[in-house]
Amino acid sequence: MNLLNIVAKNASRNQRRSTLTVLSIAFGLLLLTVMMTIWRAFYIDRAGEESSHRLITRHKVSMAFLLPAFYRDKIRSLPGVKHAVNETWFGGQYKDDRPENFFAQFGTDPQEYLQVFPEFQMPPDQLLAWQHDRAGCIVDSDLAKKHGWKVGDRIYIKGTVWPVDLDLTIRGIFTAPTPAEALLFNNEYLEEGFPTVKGRVGWFEVLADSAADVPRVAEEIDAQFRNATRPTKTETEKAFQLDYIAMLGNVKAFLLSICGAVVFATLLVSANTMAMSIRERTREVAVLKALGFTRGAVLWLFVSEAITLALAGGVLGTFAAWGLVSVMAHSPQLALLFIGVRITLPTVLAGLMVAAILGLASAFVPAYNASRKNIVDGLRYVG
């Protein structure tokens, strides 16, 4: 019987305790993995290659203020800029104001939109149809699936931000690498319905020639409009998302404090269990040592038992986290925040690593004490 066998037998001899400990650790690790996934999605993950080439130019103060439409040509004429397209937030109501029926609607220019977003795939005939119908729109395939739309369907959207209602026909359905949950329509429709807005748009999406050009392009765009009545702020798509998250409040501190509480609580659970089971086995330890087991072997025996239990919890927890994250990514309340969020392998590995360290930390002190105990005292010990 080798040592690993003893570890396995020891871990399974009080099955109720082991199960409860594993489950308790699993719930801790489930939470930790979800929090790490949110952190990663918010602060680390980069979208595809195109996203790193793309910038957003908006009004310096707030997206709520419009920019003159003629800025577009000025931006396009700068060296290093491949394409630029205007977008305007419509923010209307589809059917009713329930959150599950909410999705983003943008007015834009059908002639150039897909050139700025080359990762959106759509059949060329559908693009042509959209470009030729001023009351046409295109939708993301996820959104179309959710509402059961197909090409040719009519969609009615009530304006709340704008005093215009849209009566649109779906001309195309595009697929995006990460679901965009968006509808795009021709901005001229908005301008005809509400002439006051003519010549003004929400912001510009700018595609640069290369990632290396991005910082210079951003600077040049803002320099050009610095002294205009409507100055701009240009930043990468990622930086723009970070701004949005910053608006939600101190998300970093919120996530970190939850992670801290979870890890500490899990450590307590695991340490408690190990302390209890090691104390119960004081006599056994003395017997093992009398048989010739070294202190190191005894220490190793307990520590690996704790790590085994913690890892079992970790595996269960990360597996459950995978399910929970996919639920969150599809929840209507969080649609805007968690679209396309998923668990990645490094997150899983980090979670398992934390579990293993927790196991090690929880067993070390009681195991060390047990391994140092005098054999005679140990044999005399009555629980």
Added chain:
Amino acid sequence: MPPTIYLLKAMAVPIRYNFRNLLVRKGTTAMTALGIALTVTTAIFIMALLAGLREAFATTGDPRNVLVLRKGSTSELSAGGVSREAAQVLKTLPGIATDHHGEPMVSGEDILLINLPRKDGSGEVNVTVRFLSPVGIAMRPRVKLLTGRWFAPGHREVTVSQSINNRFKHANIGDQITIGNGTWDVVGLFDAGGSAHESEIWGDVNQLGIDFQREIFSSVLIRATDPGAAQLLQSQVRDDQRLKLNPMSEPDYYASQSNSGAPIKFVGTIVAILMAIGSCFAAMNTMYAAVVNRAKEIAVLRVMGFSQASIMSSFVLESLLLSFLGALAGITLMLPFNGMSTGTSNSKTFSELVFNLRMTPGVVGVAMIFALSMGLLGGFGPAWHAARQNIVEGLRD
């Protein structure tokens, strides 16, 4: 059966027994209770955030006030608004209250967003600037001047809420704030009594109109003589075809913004429930160990005549005690954070919404119930096990 045993059968195991047991195993007790305490802390933190947010919106608005937006709009920040002519018409409607000068209480207002850097370095965010006239200030009696003075009509001056002053740079008396192309002087601080105006900067609406050549108001706030008259005013404004306006009661307008807390609520609920389940298992573990270690004691108690029911309730009680200790520790840990101010994004205006953590009696009560249910769920199985164990085997152990 001798009468003493008869008595014991109906008697509960003294609670002192449970106290002492928790004390004997103080290491285990402390660890389990601390685990529960951490869960309780997290739950309180989230509930206090939501309570503070709810309070900000629930305390804003007077039932006599009616907020008027353009037809189809649901937010003061929407494009288009109420024309100056329409605002004049509103002044002549029946049922409008007058102030002590005999002027109708109708306040044409404008909303703008500006960018200010947060003091904690977490970036620049949008802050709402409300432009109004002295009558608009009078219509919100909860808002009180703290230091300095109110902005003077006809001047580029603003008065800043205490919370904005606390959270943002460049918002002290004497500082200048850039709005559009002009600079406005900060001349005073106000306290909004925890209401949504806590997140605002106030300035003169007529000065803004001149600076920006604004011909419309984003909204008009009107005061009716009483809540009943406010209802009538609402239907009157809504039905007037030439006005094309959307009136709503001021408290309703602010209440509809409390969904700004939806992301916190969703994530928070998941976190609290998962942590609670984890702590429940931990409590169960501790209680099972307690039951197994005390097999002999339990058997002795049974031999003495204590009934299964009293053994069972004794162990459930011990588990409840354990979680009660945890709850107390958790509540104490969170107390220093009570009243702490924080911010999130307003779902209607996409600007900073300042609110305070509020450990209301409701929050503390729910946290206590939350902890005790963890104790109950965690203790039930072990207690059941204890009550049903075989007496002879227990004694032999």
